[in-house]
Amino acid sequence: MKAKTKIDWGAYLFLVPALIIYLSVIILPICYSFFISLTKWNGIGDMNFVWLENYKTLFTKDPIFLTSLKNNLIWTALTICITMPVSLGFAVMLNNRFKGRTFFRGFFYFPCVIAPIAVSIIWRWIYNPNVGFINQFFKAIGSDFSQTWISDPQVSLYAIFFAALWAGVGQPMILFLAGLQTLPVEVLEAATIDGASGIKRFFSITVPLLKETFVIVLATLIIAALKVFDIVQGLTSGGPNNATQMLSTYMYSQTFKYSNVGTGTAISCVMVLVMLIVIVPYVIFTAKED
Amino acid sequence: MKKYIVVILALVMVLSFSTIAMAEAVEISFWTLNSRQDGVEPIVAAFNESQDEVKVTVSFFDTDGIKDACKIAASSNTLPNIWFNWGGSLGGFYADNGLTYNFNDYAAANNWDKKFSSSALSLCTFDGKLSGYPTSYNVLGVYYRKDIFEKYGIQVPTTFEEFEQVCATLKENGITPISTAGLYGWHVMRLVELLIEHYAGAEAHDSMNTFQTSYDNEAVIKALTKYQEFVEKGYLPDGFVTADPNDTNMAVFSGTAAMDIQGQWYDGTIVQNEQDMSKFGVFAFPSGGTNRMSAFAEMVEFNVNNTEAQIDAGLKFLDYYHSAENIEKYGAYYNLPLPVVDPVYPEGLPNVPIMIGLAEANGTFTITDQAFPTEIADALFNVQDAIANGEMQPAEGATKIQAAIEAYHSK
Numbered sequence: 001m002k003a004k005t006k007i008d009w010g011a012y013l014f015l016v017p018a019l020i021i022y023l024s025v026i027i028l029p030i031c032y033s034f035f036i037s038l039t040k041w042n043g044i045g046d047m048n049f050v051w052l053e054n055y056k057t058l059f060t061k062d063p064i065f066l067t068s069l070k071n072n073l074i075w076t077a078l079t080i081c082i083t084m085p086v087s088l089g090f091a092v093m094l095n096n097r098f099k100g101r102t103f104f105r106g107f108f109y110f111p112c113v114i115a116p117i118a119v120s121i122i123w124r125w126i127y128n129p130n131v132g133f134i135n136q137f138f139k140a141i142g143s144d145f146s147q148t149w150i151s152d153p154q155v156s157l158y159a160i161f162f163a164a165l166w167a168g169v170g171q172p173m174i175l176f177l178a179g180l181q182t183l184p185v186e187v188l189e190a191a192t193i194d195g196a197s198g199i200k201r202f203f204s205i206t207v208p209l210l211k212e213t214f215v216i217v218l219a220t221l222i223i224a225a226l227k228v229f230d231i232v233q234g235l236t237s238g239g240p241n242n243a244t245q246m247l248s249t250y251m252y253s254q255t256f257k258y259s260n261v262g263t264g265t266a267i268s269c270v271m272v273l274v275m276l277i278v279i280v281p282y283v284i285f286t287a288k289e290d
Numbered sequence: 291m292k293k294y295i296v297v298i299l300a301l302v303m304v305l306s307f308s309t310i311a312m313a314e315a316v317e318i319s320f321w322t323l324n325s326r327q328d329g330v331e332p333i334v335a336a337f338n339e340s341q342d343e344v345k346v347t348v349s350f351f352d353t354d355g356i357k358d359a360c361k362i363a364a365s366s367n368t369l370p371n372i373w374f375n376w377g378g379s380l381g382g383f384y385a386d387n388g389l390t391y392n393f394n395d396y397a398a399a400n401n402w403d404k405k406f407s408s409s410a411l412s413l414c415t416f417d418g419k420l421s422g423y424p425t426s427y428n429v430l431g432v433y434y435r436k437d438i439f440e441k442y443g444i445q446v447p448t449t450f451e452e453f454e455q456v457c458a459t460l461k462e463n464g465i466t467p468i469s470t471a472g473l474y475g476w477h478v479m480r481l482v483e484l485l486i487e488h489y490a491g492a493e494a495h496d497s498m499n500t501f502q503t504s505y506d507n508e509a510v511i512k513a514l515t516k517y518q519e520f521v522e523k524g525y526l527p528d529g530f531v532t533a534d535p536n537d538t539n540m541a542v543f544s545g546t547a548a549m550d551i552q553g554q555w556y557d558g559t560i561v562q563n564e565q566d567m568s569k570f571g572v573f574a575f576p577s578g579g580t581n582r583m584s585a586f587a588e589m590v591e592f593n594v595n596n597t598e599a600q601i602d603a604g605l606k607f608l609d610y611y612h613s614a615e616n617i618e619k620y621g622a623y624y625n626l627p628l629p630v631v632d633p634v635y636p637e638g639l640p641n642v643p644i645m646i647g648l649a650e651a652n653g654t655f656t657i658t659d660q661a662f663p664t665e666i667a668d669a670l671f672n673v674q675d676a677i678a679n680g681e682m683q684p685a686e687g688a689t690k691i692q693a694a695i696e697a698y699h700s701k
Binding site: 040042043044045124127128129130146148149150151152153156235236237239240241242252253256257258259260261 | 357358361362364365383387389472473474475527528529530531532533534541546663664665668671672673675676678679681682701
């Protein structure tokens with residue numbers, strides 16, 4: 001005889017507060033934002049429903065939006081190819097036992113605690129073509145090399161990225177360091193006894209064992225790269241001539257400077273969509289492997 | 291027992307009323323610029339201490355921060371009771387959307403036409419509604435280092451050709467002629483709009499800025515070509531495109547640059563930075579014709595949702611803020627002179643009366659970023675950047691500006 005399963009409806013009541021919060025601060029704002037993106041609205045007056053017109057305009061008639069999208073993708077690629085390996089490299093180095101290890105851990109993590117807008121002010125002075133540290137350094141060593149850095153549209157995006165790298169490498173480094181410290185020492189020792197070289201040990205044992213850390217680091221880095229805002233806004237405000245415009249800075253301009261709230265919200269919806277397109281397959285892929 | 295209860299209740303009632311009476315101070319939130327913080331803070335503190343009826347809470351923002359903060363607050367209906375703003379398109383946004391108190395009746399009842407200058411009142415009026423309390427009327431000219439001019443035997447230029455010659459002489463002697471910074475676009479715009487005024491003339495320039503004439507014309511192309519030439523000749527600092535406009539004074543104060551297009555408030559900046567005022571002079575940019583100068587107004591806008599008590603409280607505070615006593619004490623933190631009929635010129639700011647006198651004699655035009663909606667102004671700023679970086683030719687720039695105007699109006 002099949003036992004009758006009794007549903008404890010009372011238990012579900014305990015989920016209600018969390019559900020209300022989740023609905024009111026996540027689901028409803030997302031739905032409302034999507035609705036706004038389908039309108040023409042200045043943020044104050046009446047909303048005019050225009051269906052997908054804002055999206056159509058962005059993708060077909062707005063070169064600044066396409067530049068922003070391209071810049072975000074470049075920034076994401078740079079983050080994956082540079083920020084992640086650099087932070088892993090620092091983590092591996094700082095995982096070794098040596099004198100002053102604690103100092104260096106703090107030293108490399110320290111830029112992370114500086115407010116991004118302060119980072120942008122610091123780097124604006126470092127990049128200043130007339131009195132900035134870099135050009136002055138070249139001058140001091142007798143070199144004629146001089147660069148306008150963030151004012152040069154060919155260089156500005158990479159110059160900002162370098163500033164962001166300086167400020168942001170500490171966070172993934174700490175995550176990698178935490179991951180490295182959980183690795184079973186006996187496995188690494190066994191590999192050493194079996195004659196595996198340092199590089200072989202790193203790629204064949206350390207990296208595979210850090211897979212879960214990689215998932216977290218990569219996901220957070222990609223999300224941060226796609227919504228990068230403050231350091232760009234502080235250093236160039238998206239200029240010169242939109243050379244460093246990002247989806248977030250352009251969304252901000254459309255929404256709060258130009259009062260094109262519908263267009264600005266459409267950009268933010270595209271940002272979310274791009275993030276989902278990049279993150280979801282990656283997470284599904286790694287989950288399947290597990 | 292009943293008697294005691296009645297007495298206790300009566301006491302509670304009296305105490306409640308007295309608490310209400312004590313708490314009757316009208317609270318006013320005020321947003322303004324952080325460049326004036328050192329003057330505004332002690333004034334607000336003294337005002338709050340001097341009386342019990344009004345309590346002002348002040349918040350500070352930088353030049354571009356206050357524009358963004360007000361836009362965000364407007365869309366969430368959380369504007370403060372009163373806030374600093376500029377005239378023209380910047381302040382006009384709030385008036386056009388019905389977010390500002392209409393002072394027409396109040397001004398008529400209190401003879402504001404006899405109190406404030408007509409030009410300031412006019413720049414604070416949108417669609418026939420006076421939408422703010424005028425706080426300053428600013429004109430822009432060329433501040434220059436007298437000692438540098440003297441050192442190289444340079445005379446103040448009276449024609450555009452002479453101005454170019456001044457730039458050439460300064461550059462030959464290793465001095466950057468014009469200090470400017472393009473991070474937000476508006477500082478470089480001050481030069482570009484004067485070049486447009488030079489090549490287009492007053493009438494055509496006004497007609498373009500009110501969108502009656504296309505920006506895509508020969509005069510604008512010539513102006514942008516001259517701007518390009520100035521950049522190529524090194525008349526503007528290296529990397530100016532993304533430099534912060536708040537830092538342009540450093541080059542002038544240190545003597546590595548000789549000129550900066552600024553308003554009469556620059557005297558206050560010179561004082562605040564403890565520079566030698568005798569080294570600084572001003573002249574109107576020799577754009578031709580009467581050498582008109584660009585001008586703009588500043589005001590304090592009042593939230594349309596204010597109660598009558600809050601409006602009275604805000605006005606009481608502003609009258610105190612602009613009292614002779616405070617101006618004497620904190621003169622460097624105002625854009626003096628006040629925009630009033632027969633203004634009093636402050637001592638220690640010698641270029642202020644010269645600038646105002648020049649503006650009265652030469653005439654003025656509305657500064658471009660107040661004449662243009664922000665979206666069009668940003669298109670102009672992008673053109674400035676692109677030409678400076680060699681990504682765009684002047685003719686394309688003129689076309690781009692006009693395209694932005696048309697796109698804005700077809701929205």
